Amino acid sequence: MTIDDTALDLAASVRAGDRSAREILDAHLAAIEAREPEIHAFNLVTSEVARDAADEIDRRVAAGEDPGPLAGVPIALKDNLCTRGVATTCSSKILDGWQPPYDATVVQRLAAAGAIAVGKTNLDEFAMGSSTENSAFGPTRNPHDTSKVPGGSSGGSAASVAAGFAPVSLGSDTGGSIRQPAALCGVVGVKPTYGLVSRYGLIAFASSLDQIGPFARTVADAALVLEVIGGHDPADTTSIPQALPPVREHLDDGVAGLRVGIVSELSGEGIAPDVARRVSEAAEALAAAGAEVGEASVPAAIYGLSAYYLIAPAEASSNLARYDGVRYGLRVDATNTPDMNLRTRTEGFGDEVKRRIMLGTYALSAGYYDAYYGKAQKVRTLIIRDFAAAYEQFDVLLSPTSPTTAFALGDKTADPLTMYLNDVCTIPSNLAGDPAMSVPFGTGDDGLPVGVQVLAPAFGEVDMFRVAAVLEAAAPIGEVAR
Amino acid sequence: MSDTSAATLPNGWEMVIGLEVHCELSTATKLFCGCPNQFGNEPNTNVCPVCLGLPGSLPVVNASAVEYAMRLGRALHCDVHRSVFARKNYFYPDMPKDYQVSQYDLPTNVEGWLELPDGSRVGIERAHIEEDTGKSTHVGGGGRIHEAGYSLVDYNRAGVPLVEIVGKPDLRTAEAARQYVSELRAIILAVDVSDAKMEEGSMRVDANVSVRRPGEPFGTRCEIKNLNSLRSLGRAIDYEARRQIDLLEAGERIIQQTRHWDEADGRTHTLRSKEEAEDYRYFAEPDLVPLDPTEADVAAIDASIPPLPADRRRALADAAGVEPAAAAMCVERDLDGLALVAIEAGAAPDRVLTHIDNNLAVDGADRLAPALFARLVGMETGGELTATQAKTVLADMVETGRSPEEIAAERGFEAMDTGALEGIVDELIAEHSDEWASFCDGNQKVAGFFVGAVMKATKGQADGKAVTALLRQKAEA
Numbered sequence: 001m002t003i004d005d006t007a008l009d010l011a012a013s014v015r016a017g018d019r020s021a022r023e024i025l026d027a028h029l030a031a032i033e034a035r036e037p038e039i040h041a042f043n044l045v046t047s048e049v050a051r052d053a054a055d056e057i058d059r060r061v062a063a064g065e066d067p068g069p070l071a072g073v074p075i076a077l078k079d080n081l082c083t084r085g086v087a088t089t090c091s092s093k094i095l096d097g098w099q100p101p102y103d104a105t106v107v108q109r110l111a112a113a114g115a116i117a118v119g120k121t122n123l124d125e126f127a128m129g130s131s132t133e134n135s136a137f138g139p140t141r142n143p144h145d146t147s148k149v150p151g152g153s154s155g156g157s158a159a160s161v162a163a164g165f166a167p168v169s170l171g172s173d174t175g176g177s178i179r180q181p182a183a184l185c186g187v188v189g190v191k192p193t194y195g196l197v198s199r200y201g202l203i204a205f206a207s208s209l210d211q212i213g214p215f216a217r218t219v220a221d222a223a224l225v226l227e228v229i230g231g232h233d234p235a236d237t238t239s240i241p242q243a244l245p246p247v248r249e250h251l252d253d254g255v256a257g258l259r260v261g262i263v264s265e266l267s268g269e270g271i272a273p274d275v276a277r278r279v280s281e282a283a284e285a286l287a288a289a290g291a292e293v294g295e296a297s298v299p300a301a302i303y304g305l306s307a308y309y310l311i312a313p314a315e316a317s318s319n320l321a322r323y324d325g326v327r328y329g330l331r332v333d334a335t336n337t338p339d340m341n342l343r344t345r346t347e348g349f350g351d352e353v354k355r356r357i358m359l360g361t362y363a364l365s366a367g368y369y370d371a372y373y374g375k376a377q378k379v380r381t382l383i384i385r386d387f388a389a390a391y392e393q394f395d396v397l398l399s400p401t402s403p404t405t406a407f408a409l410g411d412k413t414a415d416p417l418t419m420y421l422n423d424v425c426t427i428p429s430n431l432a433g434d435p436a437m438s439v440p441f442g443t444g445d446d447g448l449p450v451g452v453q454v455l456a457p458a459f460g461e462v463d464m465f466r467v468a469a470v471l472e473a474a475a476p477i478g479e480v481a482r
Numbered sequence: 483m484s485d486t487s488a489a490t491l492p493n494g495w496e497m498v499i500g501l502e503v504h505c506e507l508s509t510a511t512k513l514f515c516g517c518p519n520q521f522g523n524e525p526n527t528n529v530c531p532v533c534l535g536l537p538g539s540l541p542v543v544n545a546s547a548v549e550y551a552m553r554l555g556r557a558l559h560c561d562v563h564r565s566v567f568a569r570k571n572y573f574y575p576d577m578p579k580d581y582q583v584s585q586y587d588l589p590t591n592v593e594g595w596l597e598l599p600d601g602s603r604v605g606i607e608r609a610h611i612e613e614d615t616g617k618s619t620h621v622g623g624g625g626r627i628h629e630a631g632y633s634l635v636d637y638n639r640a641g642v643p644l645v646e647i648v649g650k651p652d653l654r655t656a657e658a659a660r661q662y663v664s665e666l667r668a669i670i671l672a673v674d675v676s677d678a679k680m681e682e683g684s685m686r687v688d689a690n691v692s693v694r695r696p697g698e699p700f701g702t703r704c705e706i707k708n709l710n711s712l713r714s715l716g717r718a719i720d721y722e723a724r725r726q727i728d729l730l731e732a733g734e735r736i737i738q739q740t741r742h743w744d745e746a747d748g749r750t751h752t753l754r755s756k757e758e759a760e761d762y763r764y765f766a767e768p769d770l771v772p773l774d775p776t777e778a779d780v781a782a783i784d785a786s787i788p789p790l791p792a793d794r795r796r797a798l799a800d801a802a803g804v805e806p807a808a809a810a811m812c813v814e815r816d817l818d819g820l821a822l823v824a825i826e827a828g829a830a831p832d833r834v835l836t837h838i839d840n841n842l843a844v845d846g847a848d849r850l851a852p853a854l855f856a857r858l859v860g861m862e863t864g865g866e867l868t869a870t871q872a873k874t875v876l877a878d879m880v881e882t883g884r885s886p887e888e889i890a891a892e893r894g895f896e897a898m899d900t901g902a903l904e905g906i907v908d909e910l911i912a913e914h915s916d917e918w919a920s921f922c923d924g925n926q927k928v929a930g931f932f933v934g935a936v937m938k939a940t941k942g943q944a945d946g947k948a949v950t951a952l953l954r955q956k957a958e959a
Contacts, residue, residue, distance in 0.1 A: 080538075081538075082537065082538040088537070088538075090537075095537070098537075100531075100536065100537070100538065101531060101536070102531050102536075102538075102539075104538060199540060200538070200539070200540050201538040201539075202538055203537040203538045204537075204538070204769075206768075207768035207769050208768035234542065235540060235542060236540050236542075237540070237541070237542050237543065237769070237770055237771055238540075238768075238769065238770075238771060314765060315765075315768055317571075317763075318569050318571050318581050318763070318765070321571060321573065321579065321580035321581055322535050322537070322578065322579045322580050324573060324575070324580055326575045326635070327534065327535075327578065328536070337575055337633070338573070341573055361763065364571070364763035364764075364765055365761055365763060366761045366763075369763075369765075373765060
């Protein structure tokens with residue numbers, strides 16, 4: 001069935017003229033129509049624009065042109081990626097009615113590679129959350145069990161791939177927002193090295209941590225999309241002017257001789273036993289494939305969560321200041337400008353966003369800066385140092401992606417701290433700027449997907465994907481129903 | 483430290499002044515995007531997602547703005563270091579991101595100085611790069627924000643590159659402050675990084691003013707804004723110092739605050755006090771990487787800096803055998819090159835400087851051929867022309883480009899010998915005996931009458947000074 005095919009297969013058949021981009025798109029739109037009402041993966045499905053784009057691909061194939069490596073591949077875009085003339089909301093009321101006048105760099109690159117954007121996916125408002133319940137437009141549900149959350153903040157992008165709405169999608173990862181929902185939805189999710197993918201057109205949450213990356217059902221598809229969207233962009237000066245790691249070239253290299261360390265600080269306390277068991281099995285599978293598996297230590301990683309919840313809100317408090325009702329989006333009128341700003345922001349932002357703006361404003365305030373933001377930056381330096389030390393002994397590291405499998409909607413909304421703990425394993429990579437990805441590896445006791453996280457040093461994507469490919473091949477299969 | 487002393491304050495009070503000067507860089511494009519950096523276009527036409535701060539947009543540093551800033555910094559004798567952009571956070575409608583990208587603890591230029599014409603040095607604490615804001619227009623309510631019916635914002639200026647030059651509190655008089663701004667402007671123009679027009683806002687000055695008794699620690703300062711001319715600057719500082727002295731002498735204390743200069747009523751008015759001041763929550767701008775110029779970069783910048791006004795004053799002063807301050811006007815008028823060549827060609831330095839200071843504040847003076855100018859001065863000092871004639875010939879030279887000899891001949895100028903002059907004077911004394919008697923009684927006013935009459939009789943060829951001397955001589959005889 002078309003909606004089970006990989007992006008690689010779909011693009012190959014379109015480029016060969018065996019299938020039309022239009023019929024591939026229509027099959028996915030039909031899947032969306034069938035299940036979207038119960039999943040709510042999308043804020044907006046752009047069927048019309050997508051059909052036009054698919055027809056154009058077909059015309060080009062008919063004319064003997066090659067539309068590119070993602071020819072006719074439907075892709076879902078997280079709704080914090082700017083799309084020209086198409087509403088981009090960040091799942092917030094505050095951007096009400098705003099249509100960006102430009103495309104994000106990644107959106108341009110996908111289109112240039114022949115991909116067909118099918119819609120904008122739901123997220124926790126401004127990517128702040130781990131369950132996609134903080135959306136102004138209602139939660140997304142996990143396709144494997146609709147009483148469960150898909151994870152977050154890129155829950156819509158993860159669910160759309162898990163539900164067969166698109167073979168691949170894009171998300172953004174600030175503290176685990178790609179990897180955690182990938183784990184909970186049983187798909188592959190990649191957070192690349194900071195600076196590997198341009199952030200131009202990604203609506204910022206925390207600029208020094210945000211990174212765009214792909215979701216896919218296979219490791220090879222994730223690699224394909226990463227190669228399309230990655231690489232230097234002069235519009236983002238934090239994007240690194242360096243050649244992309246040749247990930248696809250080495251996907252089948254295996255892991256013989258690779259040194260793999262299980263991060264002890266991210267594998268013990270707080271990790272559900274069924275999840276921990278799967279991580280052990282994954283390590284055994286790698287050892288069986290010839291890797292040298294050992295125990296690694298990243299001592300400062302245990303302070304990652306605390307540091308993150310100072311740095312990310314601090315940057316967010318500044319990044320989100322521009323939503324003031326003056327130029328675009330929501331405006332709630334008042335008799336003077338400060339009151340208009342206040343009323344607009346009071347009405348436009350949800351509780352979690354307000355909480356983080358207040359946390360961040362406090363952390364940066366005169367008299368508190370050194371104790372909070374300054375100290376958090378020092379912790380960040382320690383984490384970078386500890387990872388660097390670990391990577392002297394190991395080529396890649398291994399940990400659970402999420403401490404548990406998908407939890408029920410409403411389970412953790414009452415206590416923000418419990419919700420924040422979801423990201424304890426994923427946050428350290430963001431602070432270090434290193435790449436990490438989640439690979440599905442069997443299920444937990446509840447029959448829901450478990451993800452194993454593979455971590456690598458900056459620009460270590462080749463080794464990271466080699467490990468991911470071996471894990472994918474070794475993963476217990478047939479247990480997860482769609 | 484400047485010792486330029488002008489108006490002295492009562493009861494031994496001394497003012498302490500530090501200036502913060504914002505200067506718009508005249509780069510072709512804005513600081514973080516490719517929009518034109520142009521003044522006077524239709525509102526909101528020079529804008530793009532970046533300078534409008536649209537969600538998802540990112541800044542890219544304009545290398546030429548950084549180079550301009552470094553050039554100015556080096557001209558101010560600053561050290562150039564690795565620098566980091568920082569966000570200054572506060573809400574304002576004409577600031578698209580509700581934060582300003584500036585520099586905070588690691589600015590591009592630090593620890594420099596500027597030399598005033600009298601040779602004194604004023605310290606420069608830092609000269610950092612930042613982006614300008616847009617401009618608000620308040621419609622209705624007489625343009626006042628609180629009473630306006632609505633406000634319009636023009637973002638053409640948003641993102642224009644600025645350098646803020648923070649001077650040390652080394653200035654002690656309003657006159658020194660004016661000289662500092664003039665000198666800074668001359669340096670900015672010399673390194674060609676801005677048109678530096680105070681009236682148009684491409685150069686904006688804020689003054690920090692406090693008073694103290696000499697030797698005491700600095701007093702509490704107030705910051706004065708809205709200084710749109712050198713005249714406002716001087717008046718505002720003098721007013722503010724007096725205001726503070728009056729308060730202190732009445733036993734009150736100074737409250738640290740920002741004050742607004744009102745040119746119309748000649749006073750400063752409270753804008754906001756320190757308690758109301760914003761907490762800007764500075765932190766390193768995560769969207770930009772640090773600037774890290776190499777030694778070679780700085781050397782290249784240094785090589786691109788032309789001779790600065792202070793160097794030019796010194797060069798001319800050395801050639802003319804005068805104090806640098808005496809060469810200031812020549813340099814200010816950009817005529818020191820002319821002066822140097824003329825002096826080199828043998829012209830008398832004092833006459834050269836006098837002509838430039840008094841007679842060459844005119845269009846076209848810069849086109850004057852130095853060799854001809856030198857010859858004119860030679861004719862004057864050689865007695866072929868009187869000072870008055872030389873001035874007339876010079877004006878003609880500037881206008882027509884002809885040689886001084888040709889002009890003098892055409893006008894029939896030749897210095898009168900003393901005998902001819904004496905004859906004319908004697909005739910006039912005889913004709914106007916009453917006036918002569920009055921002059922001999924000490925009425926100096928009548929001297930003008932006789933000099934004027936001699937000039938008339940000689941068609942301007944007489945030397946006024948010689949006539950005056952002759953009259954005195956005859957009166958005393």
